[in-house]
Amino acid sequence: MQIEEIFEADKRLNKKKRTTPLLNSPFLDEIADRKIFIKAECLQHTGSFKFRGAYSAISSIPVERRKKGVIAYSSGNHAQGVAFAAKIHKIPATIIMPEDAPRIKIQNTKDLGAEVILYDRLSESREKIGQKISNERLLSLIPPYDHNDVIAGQGTVGLEIASQAKQIGIGHADVLVCCGGGGLTSGIAVALSNLMPNFVTRPVEPEGFDDVVRSLKIGERQINKKISGGLCDAIITPTPGELTFPLMKKYCGEGIVVTDEQVMKAIALAFTRLRIVVEPGGAVALAAALFHTNKCDNESVIAIVSGGNIDPGIFKKALDPA
Amino acid sequence: MQIEEIFEADKRLNKKKRTTPLLNSPFLDEIADRKIFIKAECLQHTGSFKFRGAYSAISSIPVERRKKGVIAYSSGNHAQGVAFAAKIHKIPATIIMPEDAPRIKIQNTKDLGAEVILYDRLSESREKIGQKISNERLLSLIPPYDHNDVIAGQGTVGLEIASQAKQIGIGHADVLVCCGGGGLTSGIAVALSNLMPNFVTRPVEPEGFDDVVRSLKIGERQINKKISGGLCDAIITPTPGELTFPLMKKYCGEGIVVTDEQVMKAIALAFTRLRIVVEPGGAVALAAALFHTNKCDNESVIAIVSGGNIDPGIFKKALDPA
Numbered sequence: 001m002q003i004e005e006i007f008e009a010d011k012r013l014n015k016k017k018r019t020t021p022l023l024n025s026p027f028l029d030e031i032a033d034r035k036i037f038i039k040a041e042c043l044q045h046t047g048s049f050k051f052r053g054a055y056s057a058i059s060s061i062p063v064e065r066r067k068k069g070v071i072a073y074s075s076g077n078h079a080q081g082v083a084f085a086a087k088i089h090k091i092p093a094t095i096i097m098p099e100d101a102p103r104i105k106i107q108n109t110k111d112l113g114a115e116v117i118l119y120d121r122l123s124e125s126r127e128k129i130g131q132k133i134s135n136e137r138l139l140s141l142i143p144p145y146d147h148n149d150v151i152a153g154q155g156t157v158g159l160e161i162a163s164q165a166k167q168i169g170i171g172h173a174d175v176l177v178c179c180g181g182g183g184l185t186s187g188i189a190v191a192l193s194n195l196m197p198n199f200v201t202r203p204v205e206p207e208g209f210d211d212v213v214r215s216l217k218i219g220e221r222q223i224n225k226k227i228s229g230g231l232c233d234a235i236i237t238p239t240p241g242e243l244t245f246p247l248m249k250k251y252c253g254e255g256i257v258v259t260d261e262q263v264m265k266a267i268a269l270a271f272t273r274l275r276i277v278v279e280p281g282g283a284v285a286l287a288a289a290l291f292h293t294n295k296c297d298n299e300s301v302i303a304i305v306s307g308g309n310i311d312p313g314i315f316k317k318a319l320d321p322a
Numbered sequence: 323m324q325i326e327e328i329f330e331a332d333k334r335l336n337k338k339k340r341t342t343p344l345l346n347s348p349f350l351d352e353i354a355d356r357k358i359f360i361k362a363e364c365l366q367h368t369g370s371f372k373f374r375g376a377y378s379a380i381s382s383i384p385v386e387r388r389k390k391g392v393i394a395y396s397s398g399n400h401a402q403g404v405a406f407a408a409k410i411h412k413i414p415a416t417i418i419m420p421e422d423a424p425r426i427k428i429q430n431t432k433d434l435g436a437e438v439i440l441y442d443r444l445s446e447s448r449e450k451i452g453q454k455i456s457n458e459r460l461l462s463l464i465p466p467y468d469h470n471d472v473i474a475g476q477g478t479v480g481l482e483i484a485s486q487a488k489q490i491g492i493g494h495a496d497v498l499v500c501c502g503g504g505g506l507t508s509g510i511a512v513a514l515s516n517l518m519p520n521f522v523t524r525p526v527e528p529e530g531f532d533d534v535v536r537s538l539k540i541g542e543r544q545i546n547k548k549i550s551g552g553l554c555d556a557i558i559t560p561t562p563g564e565l566t567f568p569l570m571k572k573y574c575g576e577g578i579v580v581t582d583e584q585v586m587k588a589i590a591l592a593f594t595r596l597r598i599v600v601e602p603g604g605a606v607a608l609a610a611a612l613f614h615t616n617k618c619d620n621e622s623v624i625a626i627v628s629g630g631n632i633d634p635g636i637f638k639k640a641l642d643p644a
Contacts (some may be wrong), residue, residue: 021343023367026406027433038367042597043343084348104594111349168337216462271637272426275364275599308597312641315593319634 001148003194006155009056013156016088018044020157022164022302025273028290035300036289037170039161040276042308046108048234048282049157049306050074050081050144055080056153058085066091066134071139073097073126076105077281077307078144078233094139096126100228102311104160121228143196145183146241154184158191161302164184165196174296176256176285177305179203179212180235182244187305189251200253200297204288206232206260206280212240213246213255215281216228221245231260231314234281234307256295262287267318270305280314282307323470323569325516328477328509331378335478338410339374340366342479344486344624347595350612355603357622358611359492361483362598364630368430370556370604371479371506371628372396372403372466378475379464380407388413393461395419395441395448398427399556399603399629400466405436416461418448422550424633443550467505468563476506480513483624487518494520496618498578498607500628501525501534502557504566510626511573522619526610528554528582528602534562534570535577543567553582553636556603556629578617584609589640592627602628602636 023038041049058070069092072082079095086093094112097106098121110116119129134141143150175192177185182203189201197267203212209230214222223239230236240248263280268288270278278286282305288295289303345360363371380392391414394404401417408415415436419428420443432438441451456463465472487495497514499507504525511523525534531552536544545561552558562570585602586607592600600608604627610617611625 018343018345021340023340023365024411027430043345043362047597087348108349271599271634274370277593277597277599312593316638316641319638 001129001190003190003299005148005152006159009149009152010089010156010159012059013052013055013153016055017156019160020044023274023276024207027273028269032290032293032301034293034296037300037302038274038286039157039304041157041304041306042276042278042282046080046084047082047307047309048077049154050077051084052156053150053153053183054081054142055234056084057147057149058089060149061140065140065272066136067320069093070142071130071134072142072144073130074144075236075317076101076257077300077309079105079109080112082142083109083112094133096129101209101231102309104311107308108309109224146243147245151183151187151244155187155191157184157304158188161188161190162195165302170300172298173300173302174298175199175201176204176288176303177201177257178235178282178285178303178304179205180281181237181241182212182248183241184304186244186247193251201251202253203248203255204229204285205235205255205257206263206284207257208255209236210257211237213257215222215240215245216248216252216255219249231263232281232284234279235284256288256292258284258287258292262291264318267315271319277308277310277315278305279307279310323473325512326465327470327474328481328513331471331474332478332481334381335374335377335475335627338377338527339377339478341482342366345596345598347382347533349595350591354612354615356618357616359622359624360596360608361479361624361626363479363626363628364598364600364604368402368406369629369631370403371476372399373406373477375472375475375505376400376403376464377407377410379469379471380411382471383462385396391415391458392464393452393456394464394466395452396466397555398423399631401427401431401436402434404464405431405434409435414530416455418451424555424631426633427631428630436614467503468565470565473505473509473566477509477513479506479626480510483510484517485513487624492622494620495622496620497521497523497625498526498610498623498625500557500604500626501524501527502603503559503563504534505563506626506628507574508566508569512569515573523573524575525570525577526607527557527577527579528585528606529551529579531558532579533559535575535579537562537567538570538574538577541571553585554603554606556601557606576613576617578610580606580609580614584613586640589637590611593641598627599630599632600627601632
């Protein structure tokens with residue numbers, strides 16, 4: 001993966017993606033005792049960064065092949081990103097989703113025009129189901145992270161961060177990224193290691209699902225004991241990606257692990273101080289910026305808020321102590 | 323008020339204000355049966371457009387006079403805008419707020435370093451209190467809307483809308499603005515009548531507090547029967563401003579009135595579809611865009627979401643049916 005691939009993805013995404021704002025608040029700076037900036041990808045189309053990778057990958061498929069349609073497996077945000085990117089391309093999308101995915105994500109994916117096929121996370125392999133249907137229908141499979149065009153699309157977040165950081169005069173920073181399979185983290189790390197040599201990209205994961213953080217520490221891909229049941233559904237993956245892990249190993253600093261309680265506090269503070277809606281999996285990096293700055297090297301910290309598709313019940317619970 | 327004053331305010335606000343994004347969602351378009359775009363001023367510093375006018379006015383005061391400090395009266399958003407703009411200028415701020423203002427707004431204003439003086443909306447005149455203290459302490463009074471530098475600051479929202487609309491190719495549009503005293507509405511109307519001749523700016527108000535809409539219809543300033551107690555606290559004013567009304571009369575189209583129920587629905591839809599936090603007074607224009615498009619002339623509608631400082635209890639209530 002070279003930065004040129006990210007530049008190419010950025011051209012394809014031109015006028016299709018939103019350039020999301022970099023937000024801040026004196027109240028959050030006070031909690032963190034640093035200058036923290038929040039890259040609000042919850043404001044991206046379909047409510048998460050996943051639209052970037054999905055559009056990048058679909059726009060790379062040769063036209064005749066693309067017309068037959070695409071297929072994806074996802075717990076929800078990649079699903080919506082692929083469904084919407086397919087809709088823009090006017091091609092059919094089939095999405096394989098776990099039965100226990102948040103209802104709002106399943107419903108949104110259907111409402112964006114995709115055909116949704118549900119599976120059981122514990123007893124079935126989404127990869128096998130996806131491969132079978134894609135072979136039968138000649139669909140192009142858009143994997144959630146282990147695909148160069150997907151990683152390059154997510155890497156466009158890094159291009160925007162570099163440009164926005166330069167505008168406000170930040171030359172040194174820790175960049176904290178919500179990490180599932182590592183598509184967003186590795187894409188950003190490739191972009192920033194080229195453009196901002198004094199930035200350190202760090203993956204952030206929830207307690208109990210810290211495969212990437214442990215893998216980086218040990219130097220080899222580790223596997224999570226559990227693969228479902230966590231609060232942060234959007235970023236629960238069994239193990240780092242085959243393509244993404246070597247990139248993270250090469251370009252990332254040490255990772256950070258946060259608790260569910262810290263995630264819920266971060267959601268409430270994003271509501272009060274930033275007026276954005278953040279889902280649990282999208283809040284882990286903000287939680288790290290607020291409550292783990294001792295693990296950061298720089299005075300400035302940039303945290304990616306990666307998604308905002310949250311069930312109202314969980315959101316209300318996050319606001320409860322307020 | 324000439325557009326040149328808005329251009330001057332824009333220069334003073336350069337690198338101080340946030341350029342807020344123009345958001346959209348296919349789901350909202352479907353409800354409205356139009357293309358609707360949301361100018362998310364809830365993402366402005368301090369959570370509302372008020373920062374623009376406050377900073378514009380404070381930065382216009384001659385330096386020696388400015389050092390003595392500023393004073394403002396406000397139900398909350400102007401208070402926070404003035405407090406933060408004063409903090410940036412490193413000068414003291416005194417804010418006169420109604421006792422029944424949302425607690426979060428009073429607390430935020432204090433936390434931004436301002437001295438807060440509470441008054442009773444029904445028995446006291448905030449204007450008199452403000453005038454007295456500002457005379458005693460030689461403070462510069464920053465009124466919430468009836469001040470050219472304040473109107474010019476709010477008008478910078480109009481400059482951004484013109485630029486963003488051109489980028490996405492919108493040449494004709496209804497622009498719906500949450501309207502209290504008319505500072506934001508008149509500023510935007512002046513900007514757009516100059517820059518976008520095919521845009522119609524329309525004030526939007528909540529039922530029972532529709533002084534501007536009625537005044538425009540009759541051609542003379544009307545007074546609301548009630549001046550407190552509404553859901554949309556941020557935009558409850560007794561009557562249109564002396565400076566703002568002639569501008570709105572000259573440059574605005576007919577206004578729109580929405581119900582509290584429509585406002586609560588708009589807050590819930592902004593949560594689900596845009597992932598932004600909107601307060602009741604900041605949601606009236608979105609409610610009009612969603613539920614009153616029959617009153618709009620154009621296929622494209624741009625709605626300003628003017629603020630996002632909402633008590634968690636009201637926000638949870640808005641999510642209840644979801």
